Amino acid sequence: MSAAPKKATANAAAPRRDYDRRKKRGPIRRTGRPLWRQPMLLGLAVLLLGGGAGGGWWAWREGWLVEVQNRIDAASRSIVGAITPFKLADVTVEGRDYVERSAILAALNVKPGDSLLGVDLQASRQRLEAIDWVAGATVERRLPDTLYVTLRERRAVALWQNGQEYTLIDRNGRTVRASRMPPGAESLLLLGGAGAPEHVGELLLLLAYEPALTRQLRAAVWVGQRRWNLVLNNGVEIWLPEEDAVAALQQLAKLEERHKLLSREYGVVDLRLPDKLYLRKRGPGDASSGPV
Template sequence: MRLNPSDIVITADDRPGVHRAPRQISAKRQTATAAATAAPARPKAKRRLPRLRLDMTPLQKLAGAGLLVTAVMVSGLALWHSGKPQRLVRDTGMAFLNSTAEAGFQVADITVSGRRRTPAEQLVSALGARYGDPILGVDIAAARARVEALPSVRAAAIERRLPGALHLSIVERQPVALWQTDSSFVLVDRDGHNIPGAIEGFEDLPLVVGDGAPARTDELFALLATEPELAARVKAAVRVGNRRWNIKLDDVEKGLEARLPELDTEAAWHRLAELEKTRALSGKQITMIDLRVPDRMVLKSSREPTAVNTASIAPPTAMARER
């Protein structure tokens, strides 16, 4: 595009070599200029960076929090599996226990009460405490469990007597019978637990024979106790087919054998006690009495067996009335 000379306006101030005359400034503009010059310069405002705003839904916020918790848990598990926290706790605990032992809280005396048959070395081993050990480091519950696991111990209690004494009190299992297996004998208590050790001093206990006999010992002695006089004469009890009992009175080999039923056992035991009181069957060369049938019984003497109706055996007073 070409410019025409008439399009360019040249004023006096624009002419080359001509100085511009001073411009006339109004009084109002002079006042504003003076005030701006006299006033201190105001600091420039800092430029704020734009902020990014994320609008998240509640579900997204929950997912973010879950990721954060998961990351923390993973880090914690990794630290835990490294074993460092456990070692720190163990070392700190051991240092504390050692300091208490140095202060006088250490095992210096161990006493036991209630021991009759249990070997002392078994109790010491089960207790797990040695002289000089920190007494506060003895795990009472674990030691008690180990002592009660011994075959001859029924119950135990452990007392810590500070500063340096441990007292162990035990209740031993009491033998009530000898369990005969083949040609060997083992002591058993009322609950049927085997009690290891020698049988010397317990040879006069009743024998229990047969499979399952020890487990039924409590049941047997509860039955016998209902007739104390007759129970004192029991020398052996044979478990037959793990269903019922044959009882031997007075002598294991030559005594009277009473065959009790599987059902109504207590009633049959009472019948036998009554017959012994009134008829003294064991003193009449009778070797066996079968009480398995409620309304009759079979007697066997050294000569031959005899079937007897129970109605024919009655107390003397009843027999006198019948006459």
């Protein structure tokens, strides 16, 4: 009867020794590393506790999630700024004739020292193409420190004189105040009259019907918001009608071919009335010669 309790005591001691061994080894961890040696958790703890009691109270009051996110973002920016080897030092622009450099820099929205890898090339290109005089653009990184911009500008077809100011115009009537007059600007068609830029497309279409006359053209004046006066290189003025200007110009071309009207003593060729042509001699005070 006395052997039974001794056997029960021996069996009970075995699991106690196993428990002791587990206790000495410490709690089982899935990572195999102490929690205090895990950088991510340690960094989060530092961010949460870095503000001290005052910071903790502010985080609790304003929303601790917002505070944690702000601190993580700030730490990330600091780390990226410290380790990036590619900092912007120069912006190179190719193909710029009309657009102001300040407008390009404003569209790129960069400054020296910015991370070159952090520049959004697609967004930069879209902002550049939003500039009126830019038809297309590309933006590239040129490591280690350069942003390279290539512009395709709209081409000027005329120069509009408005008082003492001159403005370049493309074929769609867009205007631009150039930082400098590009080479060849003196050969552009000179426009005058209020509202002329908005009608330059119509003028170019009209002139396309008679290229021989177009080659002699020096200037065009938009008159009364309704019609054109053309001025040739030799000073002869052609007054076109408000309607059927193409037919009037074609009639003049035929007469010029037969009679050389534009190279004679006439200073004004008036085509404003249908089926009639008025010629005015050169010089002030000379009356027109009457209908032809």
